[in-house]
Amino acid sequence: MARVSALRLTRRLGTRALASLAAPPLALLAGTSSASAHVKWFCAYDVAGQPRGLEQVLCADFEWLAGLAILCLMFGCLAEGSPLGGALMNALDRVTTRIRTDTELLVRATLGFFFVSLWGMGGIILTPELKTDVAWIPWFQLGLAACLIWRRTMPITGAGIVFLFSFATAQYGVFHLADYPVFLGVAVYLICQGLGLKPFDIRPLDIVRWTAAVTLMWASVEKWAYPQWTDPLLAAKPQMTMGATPELFMQAAGVIEFTLAFALIWTPLVRRTSAIILGAIFVSAVFEFGKVDAIGHSGIIVVLLGIAADDARAAVRMRDAAWAPAYYGGALAIFLALYYVGHEALYEGFAGLPVI
Template sequence: MRLLGKKDGRFLPALALATPISLALTAEANAHVKWFCAYDVAGQPRGLETILCFDFEWLVALALGCLMFGCLAEGTPLGQALLNSLDRVTSRIRTDTELLVRATVGFFFVSLWGLGGIILTPELKTDVAWIPWLQLGLAACLIWRRTMPLTGLGIVFLFSYATAQYGLFHLADYPVFLGVATYLILRGLDVQPFNIRPLDLVRWTAAITLMWASIEKWAYPQWTDPLIAAKPQMTMGASPELFMQAAGVIEFTLAFALLWTPLVRRMSAIILAAIFVSAVFEFGKIDAIGHSGIIVVLLGIAADDARAAVRTRDVVLAPAWYAASLAAFLALYYLGHAALFGGGGTIPVI
């Protein structure tokens, strides 16, 4: 278990007292590292005994405190006033959520057609000539509401094709694509199976995508070393290891918050969207294209005016559900990696 150094000791209070600044600087760590740096999915991830150290526990405790504070505030007049204000500010986005999704996904596929040689995300390369043209056709299908389901089915096909080429573990980074596909299919057909809203389905897949990505920050922090070397100021004086732990905890907590109470998930969506948008200014058009889909989904979540009464158990059970989710994603990541790539004997018993 690593003890805090002097620099790290200064960083943790800074994280607690300057959360907006830390979120802004963490935006660079939230650029999808596989799009810009060398990576090896089959390589052995960092051991859990290294990840689950005192620094990690301190950061998780801080994150849980923020989450519970948000839940407590939501049940107060201040929380209701914030919800009412969000309803007014985001009314146009809420009215046009489907249109925004169609326009953004259309932009995404036209951009992939223009770049060429890409299946859904920048690191999924292909030399199959018809894939860019298929993606252009999927963009065209978004012009009419009746043909939206064809785009959704096309996304499912491309996701399956990429999985066959790159493996299930690699595509586990991107379940949000399946959520967007489901959203387009259900909205195009105007159905709600089991009375579940399409926006809720895509919200859950976005949360799963980001929680999985946060595990990768802990398992392979060395992938981000070139970015940190190029921009050392992003660590705010902390060691790269501690910075990546903090970036992962922030991302996991905000992703988990997307599954929680209305105000908490809407504020989380706003913060995440701001992080992704700010990363675009650092990493350019590839980041803008790659993250456009999840940004528009987050805007839709931020504008969602569905209300639910905040109960005491929402506050009390938040730590338990958070811990269960964290344990489940760590287990899925490490056991899944061991099953697909071997090395199960290296997984420590915690």
């Protein structure tokens, strides 16, 4: 009886600790939910326009924000390797049991809602800003929704997503579709789950997790490169900035999104916590921006639920925390370079590479 009571007490403490750990970040990030709405869905944009120079992006405020983000990652690693981290993981496992068991079903149901909604809206390829006049595209997407009813036909939906992604790339260009590699990850997930495949011994959920991380890290760089795209939203809803200047707000929103996205490929507890926070941010943005945001982000929200419920464990050592600055800095440098050099190559022909 004593052991049972002790076990119950441990579980309660783990659950309470999980709630206390999640509450402050959620409260802090609630104000940045508006920045998580995809700006291309609501404001005018020009992908071919000149992005803000790196010398303006990499300013003192940016460096302080990035340094704080690194400290948070290191703290997360250290906490994960402690008894508290184990209790939090156990609590998460218990709370998300049903989601973990039904992850595939949730993905199929959510994507079915997504494709039926696109059929109802009409004239859209995968996301709201990818417009098309091709009459058969909405019906094709409705057919993809129907294929999600049966597990055996899930690979057809996956292949259809790859086709739509390729079709949109031909219409809008590679750089524009670099915003959405998560669609390819979801397509691979559907194909692998439907056929029972595990390519290179990698779980399908891990594949979609990596593509979600890449998608959000790329989107965060866009916040730094084109903060002016969000000016109309900030002018209409000045409370979003919480008293900060629009420039500082967009820098902070980008760093927060990049850090949470990077955390999706970090240690188990860190990535699960990140998925919960990101999911809460996306859901709160729906209340601010309505059904377009709900439809557009439904796919990534269900992916984040699956990541939050994933009970895969891995040993976390002190060196993981020590390596956090190098990995984070490397990822930041790679995505900034890819964005700016890629933009220069596609739209300027290397006429003048950005100077750091």
